[in-house]
Amino acid sequence: MRKQEVKKASEKDKPDLKGTFVSVMLLGVFIIITWFGAFALFISR
Amino acid sequence: MQLAKKETVSKTSVQALPISKPESRLYMSFISVAFISLLIGGLMGLLQVLVRSGTFTLPAGIDYYQVLTVHGVILGLVLTTYFIIGFHFSLMGKTVGISLKQRKVAWIAFWIMVIGTVMTAVTILYGEASVLYTFYAPLRAHPAFYIGLALVIVGSWVAGFVNWHQLKVWKKAHPGEKSPLLAFMVTINTVMWFIASLGVAVAVLIQFIPWSLGYAETINVLLSRTLFWYFGHPLVYFWLLPAYMAWYAIIPKIIGGKLFSDSLARMSFVLFLFFSIPVGFHHQLTEPGIDPTWKFIQVTLTMMVVIPSLMTAFSLFATFEITGRRKGAKGLFGWFKKLPWKDVRFLAPFIGMLAFIPGGAGGIINASHQMNSLIHNTIWVTGHFHLTVATTVMLTFFGISYWLIPHLRGRKLTPQINRLGIIQAIIWTVGMTIMSGAMHIQGLLGAPRRSSYSEYGGGEQVTEWIGYQMAQAIGGTILFIGILLMVYIFIKLTFFAPKGVEEFPIAEEEEDAEATPAWFENWKLWIGITIALILVAYTVPVIDIIQHSPTGSVPFDFPIGR
Structure with missing residues (x-):
């Protein structure tokens, strides 16, 4: 029980970075899309 | 516990030393040269886009390539170097202090650079050095052009030596304490600059000057280009790292937040030091005479730079989100609205x-070995660095100027100037989106960079290009309006803004932040790894280039040059 409380408290201290996670994922997707776009052009020529 | 104590150094609060008037004069001198350069270089940019629209001819027989050389040299080399050194000195003065003797040596650095800049400028203005900012051999400029450039570099070294000495003196007075984050970052950038500019110094002193004076009949073209790009790529990071300094350590304070992680910021700078230099071949991917294996090795090392870049992106998003949530933001992206947009x-x-x-994503495409042939020597590349240096770096430098100049001049950033600044940033964004966007697309359609207006004998492909060149002229004109407004803001902030105190924002760490490991101060280790990587990436190919290059080239003064 006590252990759980400690765990809960430490989780509460951790900042909520869900928005950051989604943002960096979107950034990664953008890089991948542009790279494969250029790659497709490179292959087609 | 004992071990943990040994491995960490005590945390120090953010240093914020007062900046005296004589110090301000020094820092402002560097920054003023940068803004004068902005005006001259910007005007040259305007002339270029107008010529390339096909509707304007340069008056008085002025050569397009002369204008292009002024634009590249004064914006790429002069503006950036002076602003960065002025900013470096301000950061060092604020965090570790500057002694009278150090200030005197810093003035010597300034004057060496000014003499070099004037020599270079005069040769270009007399039409004796229309060799563009990369001064590729076998195009030949007047010897004064190369000597002037060498002096600018030597002056910048002296400035860097002063920065190192400033940190050394501080560390002696604060044994066992970690160096202030901004001083650490300045030291990384100056170390990188020194190691990198050794390459171009060797090329200028040993190859270009004797050859331009006529003492050496020929020049090893491939070696000179290799030495240039050994310097040329870290030059890009020398521009970018001061922007990162502001992003990591100043922006959090401006938005009312704290430093996300001192250790992460230091680690990303150390990684930039490692991977900025041994990567120059990715600018020479279509160059014959370099073994493809070594190109591949340097391409791999180039991709390593993605790591600290993404660390920076993560750290910035996290700073924004944590700060926004503390201000009561809810939902996945509610924190975005809490940022100080005004x-x-x-x-x-x-x-x-x-x-x-998009700048970074474009950079990954450029460095992707064989795929580089898609965009090599096209105007895509020009569009790319107008996103990175002319938008990312420049808008950050403008952002720094809004608080740094009034702080140094004992004045205030008024709401009116703040509003003008916002208009300026919007004008810049609109102009650059049009100009750089058109350059990227035109580049993918095969249009060359660095060329004056031409119909290329009326080829069918060329007819696709002119519309984009018109768009570049529109975007470039909007950008020039942005430059005029920025110069007006600079004059206003320097001489006419109301007297007062403007904050020098430096972010603090969280109360409960983990201590930074002491090994971050191990400069011998960082410099040792940097040199080892350079030796691995360059020793064999450079020996190969020296041994197997064809006969060197005699100078060419036509069609461009002297």
Whole structure:
């Protein structure tokens, strides 16, 4: 029980970075899309 | 516990030393040269886009390539170097202090650079050095052009030596304490600059000057280009790292937050030191005479730079989110609305950060070995560095100027100037989106960079290009309006803004932040790894280039040159 409380408290201290996670994922997707776009052009020529 | 104590150094509060008037004069001198350069270089840019629209001819027989050389040298080399050194000195003065003797040596650095800049400028203005900012051999300029450039570099070294000495003196007075984050970052950037510019110094002193004076009949072209790009790529990071300094350690304070992680910021700078230099071949991917294996090795090392870049992106998003949530933001992206959008000290650098997303993505495409042939020597590349240096770096430098100049001049950033700044940032964004966007697309359609207006004998492909060149002229004109407004703001902030105190924003760490490991101060280790990587990446191919190059080239003064 006590252990759980400690765990809960430490989780509460951790900042909520869900928005950051989604943002960096979107950034990664953008890089991948542009790279494969250029790659497709490179292959087609 | 004992071990943990040994491995960490005590945390120090953010240093904020007062800046005296004589110090301000020094820092402002560097920054003023940068803004004068902005005006001259910007005007040259305007002339270029007008010529390339096909509707304008340069008056008085002025050569397009002369204008192009002024634009590249004065914006790429002069503006950036002077602003960065002025900013470096301000950061060092604020965090570790500057002694009278150090200040005197810093003035010597300034005057060496000014003499070099004037020599270079005069040769270009007399039409004796229309060799563009890369001064590729076998194009030949007047010897004074190369000697002037060498003096600018020597002056910048002296400035760097002063920075190192400033930190050394501080560390002696603060044994066992970690160096202030901004002083650490300045030291990384100056170390990188020194190691990198050794390459171009060797090329200028040993190859270009004797050859331009006529003492050496020929020049090893491939070696000179290799030495240039050994310097040329870290030059890009020398521009970018001061922007990162502001993003990591100043922007959090402006938005009312704290430093996300001192250790992460230091680690990303150390990684930039490692991977900025041994990568120059990715600018020479279509160059014959370099073994493809070594190109591949340097391409791999180039991709390593993605790591600290993404660390920076993560750290910035996290700073924004944590700060926004503390201000009561809810939901996945509610924190976005809590950012100070009406504060130009934040808005201008933020747009710079956004521009680095397509800028960085384009950079990965450029460095992707065989795929480089898609865009090599096309105007895509020009569009790319107008996103990175001319938007990301410049808008961050403008953002810094809004608080640094009034702080140094004992004046205030008024709401009116703040509003003008926001308008300036929007004008810049609109102009650059049009100009750089058109350059990227035109480049993918095969249009060359660095060329004056031409119909290329009426080829069918060429007819696709002119519309984009018109768009570049429109974007470039909007940008020039942005430059005029920025110069007006600079004059206003320097001489006419009301007297007062403007904050020098430096972010603090969280109360409960983990201590930074002591090994971050191990400069011998960082410099040792950097040199080892350079030796691995360059020793064999450079020996190969020296041994197997064809006969060197005699100078060419036509069609461009002297």
